[in-house]
Amino acid sequence: MGTRPLRVGNASGFYGDRFSAVREMLTDGPLDVLTGDYLAELTMLILGRDRLKDHRLGYARTFLAQMEECLGVALERGVAIVTNAGGLNPAGLADELRALADRLGLHARVAHVEGGELRHRAAELGLGTPVAANAYLGAFGIAECLRAGADIVVTGRVTDASLAVGPAIAHHGWGRGDLDPLAGATVAGHIIECGAQATGGNYPFFTELQDDGRDLTRPGFPLAEIHADGSSVITKHDGTGGAVTTGTVTAQLVYEIAGARYPGPDVTARLDTVRLAQEGPDRVRVSGVKGEEPPPDAKVIANTMTGYANDVPLVVTGLDTEAKARLAEHQIRAALAGSGPADLRFELGERPVIDAFTQQAAGTPLIVRGRDPDPRAVGRTFTAAVIGTVLSGYPGCYAAAPPGDARPDGLAIEAASIPAADVPHTAVLPDGTRTPIDPAPRTRTLLPVATPALPSPPQRGRFRRVPIGTLFGARSGDKGGDANVGIWARADDAWRWLATELTVERLGGLLPETAALPVTRHLLPNLRAVNFVVEGLLGGGAASGHRPDAQAKGLAEWLRGRYIDVPEVLLP
Known part of the structure; x- marks a missing residue:
């Protein structure tokens, strides 16, 4: 256990991200832990098809190639590696890593986390005959492996944030009841999980970063300095490209979420309590995050060839x-x-x-x-x-x-739930010991947060017709067949106008594809943000071909390009 902050970097936001990021993160500055997120809903289908061809596969093979290049560097620098590249076969990837270390003449203690595989129960859960069906596991199995001295921890389908939360649990000695620290680390993990999206990638105000002299050719990947109370500082290695600002962090915070409660297997983080502050150049402090008991059920995603x-x-x-x-x-x-x-x-x-x-x-x-x-x-x-x-x-x-x-x-995505107590979760330690991980002892049913009182908008005056993106940033993404679009203001007056004017009905008029679908609006006042969840916009999900932008990546920019009448007093 340590009282100093834990420095956790991330080198992959998806299966296919910048190959060189692992080496860059290991060599460009100090780290305690390097994570790699390789799994998305579409990736699980790809890995499922691989496993059907060869039962020894089912993991992200790119990670093995990265380790062949960088394992020695990580061991030399004492950086632990935590990755979900194990996909559908974490034990198989762990074996391959041991064989790789032997070929390279290195001594690497490899552990893995398994469980959550539910394909054999798909019929019982009403999920048909999928190529993959997995419950999302939490962070305590990762922590158990690190406490046992693992240099590398391989997981399958854990929540993306768990890759950062697990090391923080091991470092700071948190237990199941430390809900606020767990929630704070979850928010930090969510911010860095998509790689350079937190450091200027996919950023709606990228031209402003360029005007400030920021080099966006190869944005550096993010890292989080996670403190014992769960607060964190989001930053990047000195001298790398991109930028870390309250804007780039907000953009990632509103990405692929639903309401103010952000549930996971270990804790539900209250996103409406998150506070951001620019602490210095490329340093954003994240604090104030409150945590609640996790929901009683685990989320299950099934991926079916259609x-x-x-x-x-x-x-x-x-x-x-x-x-x-x-x-x-x-x-x-x-x-x-x-x-x-x-x-x-x-x-x-x-x-x-x-x-x-x-x-x-x-x-x-x-x-x-x-x-x-x-x-x-x-x-x-x-x-x-x-x-x-x-x-x-x-x-x-x-x-x-x-x-x-x-x-x-490709992919039809079916979501279900199962009591968390029925989901197997096992940490397989470097010496082969199998340690079962119990679920959270206390849970809380997930309910929407009450809508906060709406702020008073600016006094009416002269209006000007401008693109929404003149004032507001936005980012969008997919959750199975649903889409989310988060839009935020950068000033209080603009936020008050946004919160009162951009209703579900107004969104339907601006984005007609959403008008006939169920849409839920959530307010996040601390972030000056409004988040919309659009049910069914993406049909069967990322690979269904239901619409050209199958993951709703461009939905936010379509919204920012629409024209609206805004009070002139709000315009720069």
Whole structure:
């Protein structure tokens, strides 16, 4: 146990993040622990497909390559590594790491955390026949491994924040009843879990950072100095790119959340109690976080293959756009009669510019999209039928890309819950000892936080019509088939206007795709933020192909680009 703050860095926000970040984080400055988050809902499907091909797989293989390059550096510097790269096979990855250390002539104490695998109970839970079904585990298994002297801890599906919370538990000696410290560390873990999104990546006011001379070519990855009371300072290594400001931290705080209560297996963090302060250059203090007992049920996500898909992108140019598209659909449906995919769609894009100056501006995409449980129904026969109409179809018909073969349609995401006491959670220590981890002894049913009193907006005066992004930052993301968009103000007057004016109904008018869907609005006054959860916007989730922006990454920027009338007194 230690009283000094624990310095936890993160080097991966997803499976496919910057490969060199592990070495950069280990060599660019001091660290106690380096974490790596490789798992998303889509990743679990990818790993599930890997495991179906070879039962020895099911983990993020990129991490092994990074360790081949950097394990010696981590051991030399005394930096513990905690990662969820184990995916669906943490024991398998742990074995591979031991074999790697032997080949490199290194002595590495490797531990892993297992449990939460529920595919064998999918039918009981009403989840069909998924390729993966996992409950989210917490941080105490990670802590047990570190207390036993592990140099590397490999986990499967734990909550993203647990990668930082576990080391803080081990370092500071927290127990189950230390709810405020656990909540504070959870918030710190949430801030750094997505890598450079906390240091200027995906930041709506990036041009301001550039105007201040900040180099965004390769933003440094974030780290959290976590104190014994759960407060933290979010920062990055000196001399690295990007920036850490209250703005970049707020942007990550409102990313992929729901309401003011942020639940996890060990604690529910109250996001409405978070306070941010710019402590110095690239240093933001996070304090005041209150914690409550976690909910009694564990979250379960099942990932199911829904079939196969294929797209053929045609282009309609010039006049008679709709008539040309109708002819194409008529001909292609006739060509595929009796052999086509179960789901065949024709998606016509935005209409072309009138009297266009360039051919590209005169064109409209027409996507011929097929989906079917059988890959043969959307394979070469499908694309041949579409391409076979080109010379006999509408004038000017051409394909914008060569035809491809069937691809996995990806992911349907089903969410369920199970009593936390029924979820196995085991820490497998470096010496092979298996230590069961008990669930939280006390729980609290998760309920929405009462809506705080709305602030009085600025006095009405002259208005000006401007893009929302002139005043407000926003960030959006996915939670299964739902989307969230958090929008925040940078000044109190603008926050008072935002909280009163941007209602669910107003959002539906600005983003018509959301108007017919269930939308819940949450206020976070300490962050001057409003968060919207839009249910069902993403259909079956990240890989379902329900909409082009399948993870709702651009939803916030669409909102920021819409024009509204705002009081001139609020404008800079």
